Amino acid sequence: MKNIRIAKDVTWKEVNDHVDAISFKAEEIARMSDKHAVLVQLRALRDFERKDNYDLNLVRNHDIVMNTPALWAYSFYFGHLHFIDFNEKNISWNADEFNQAKRGYEIAKPEDAD
Structure with missing residues (x-):
């Protein structure tokens, strides 16, 4: 996944697709069975x-x-991203933060912004 393009002609579709991809990736990571790998990948997504x-x-x-x-x-x-300690106990919380942030983004965008 590439970082967002910062330009005056960036479209709602580009940003919507970006936010959707991040949420999808977080959900995908959270479903993995190897907790160590989950933490590594969630940290990478957070850093991204x-x-x-x-x-x-x-x-x-x-x-x-x-x-x-x-x-x-x-x-x-x-x-809307509020992570807590990245450890096995907090995997669900931290993974869900991406969806929480997506909800905040959805509130900020106009209904016809697709």
Whole structure:
């Protein structure tokens, strides 16, 4: 999976597909039986998202993000990610955070944004 494209012509479809792919990947990871592998892959997914968030928050990208509704809504996504300690006990919580964030993103986007 590639990080989100930060450009003024990014489409809702691109961002929607990106958010959907992240949630799907988190669900797929959570269903794995090897708990150590689950933790490794969830951390990698979290780090992938941190990179997107970092890029969205760069000063040079501020105007693009604030003036591109799809990217602004995607930046809203990160406000709904609240991970706790990455250990076997918290796998469900941390995996579900991606779906929680997706719900926040869905609230931020207009109904006709597909």
